[in-house]
Amino acid sequence: MTGKREQTKKDNRNAILEAAREVFVKLGYGATTVRDIIRATELASGTFYNYFKSKDEVFQAIQDENALRVRPRLRAERVRARNVEEFISGSFHTFFEYIATDRRTFAVIRRNADTMRVRMDTPEIIAGFDELRIDLLTAIEQGIFPPVDADYLMASLVGVAFEIGEHMLTREPIDTKAAANFATALFMGGFKALPHYVAATEAAA
Amino acid sequence: MTGKREQTKKDNRNAILEAAREVFVKLGYGATTVRDIIRATELASGTFYNYFKSKDEVFQAIQDENALRVRPRLRAERVRARNVEEFISGSFHTFFEYIATDRRTFAVIRRNADTMRVRMDTPEIIAGFDELRIDLLTAIEQGIFPPVDADYLMASLVGVAFEIGEHMLTREPIDTKAAANFATALFMGGFKALPHYVAATEAAA
C-alpha cells in the first residue's frame, strides 16, 4: 500500500517540475511566471506554494536534480584515477559528454535571452564543487598531484569546463572528445608550471 | 552653452544608473523592481521608460560601462605584449587588479542571492571577448602563439579569469599578484601541451 496521499504529493511535485522545465525552455527563465508554470499543469495556483516558495526555488530544484545526475559520475571518475592525467581527463570527458547528451536539460541551464548564466549556488552544485576540492586535496596528500593551490585549481577547472562546454555546443558536429582533449592538455601542461603552495592553516601547524 | 535639454538628459540617465547600482547592490538584482529604481531618484515612474525599456536594460548598461572601463586596459596590455608570457601575464594582472580595485562595481556583477552569475551577453562584453579572440588569432598568425584552437583558448582564459577572480576576492588579504601568477603559470605550462589546430575554414582554403 503506497498511501494515496504520498502518491499524489509526488505526482504533483513532478507535474510542477516537468511543467517548469517545459515553460522555462519555451519562455526563458526571466519571462516565465509562477502562473505560467501551474497553467501548464492541472493544478490550482495556490497549490504551487505548497510545493515551492517561488519560481526561483523550482529552478533550483531542477538544477539540483541535474547536479545529482552528473555528480556521482564525476566522483567515480576521480576516485578511480591513479594519476593526474586520469583525474583530469576523466573529469572533462564525463562532463562534456553529459552536457552534450542531456541537451534538453542543459537548455534550461544555458544562457537565456533575459537571464544570466548558470545558477551556481544551489546546495547540490555547491556540494559538487566542495567534493571536487576535497578530492583535489586528497590527491595532493597522496602525492598524486603536486602541492598546488587546490582552491584556485578547482576554480580553474570549473571555469574552463563551463566555458569550453558552452562553446563546444555551438559547433557542428559536437565533438566532446576534442573539447576534453583540449582542456586536459591545458591542465596537464599547466600543472608542471604551477607554483607550489601550502595552505595557510597547514603552514601554521 | 551646453543646451539645457541635452544636459538634463544626461543627468537623468546618470541618476537612473546611479540609483540602479545602489539598489541592485542593496536588494539584489532579482528582487529590485523598476519602481525601486525610480523611487531612488527624483523622477516619475513614466520617465524611466524614456531611458530604458526594463530593469534588465539598465543592468546591461551598467555592465557595458564596466566593460568599457577594463577593455582598453586589457587591449593595451595585449598589444604591447612581445611574447606569450607577456600577453597572458599582463592580461591576468590587469583584470585581477581591476576587480580588486573596483569592488563597488564588482559587487553588482557578482553573484547575487537570487540571481545567477555574471551577465555575459551585453554588446560591450561580447565585443570584449571578440577582441580577445582576434588578438589571439593575430598572435597565432605572427607566430607569437602556437597554432592552437583560439576559440577554446579564449573560453579557457575567460573561465579561469572569472572563477579565480571570484575566489580571490574571498581571501584576506586580497593578493592579485598571486592570483595572476597562478593563472599565468597554468596557461604558460599548458600551451606547450595544447594540440595544434587549424580552423575548419582555413583548412578548407
Added chain:
DNA sequence: CTTAAAATTGACGCCTTGTCTTCAAAGACT
C-alpha cells in the same frame, strides 16, 4: 511674445504575487 517640439508626470488598466479561508478527500480510531 508666440508657437512648436520635446520630455516629464502620475493616474490607469492589466497582470502577477503570495496569502487565506473554505471544503472535499484520506486516513485514524472505535
Added chain:
DNA sequence: AGTCTTTGAAGACAAGGCGTCAATTTTAAG
C-alpha cells in the same frame, strides 16, 4: 460501517508592479 481529524487542493482576494498615455510643463525656435 460510522465518526472524527488531518491534510492539502482550490480559487478568491488585496497588494503592488508593469508599461502606457493623455495632460502638462519645459525648452527651443521663429
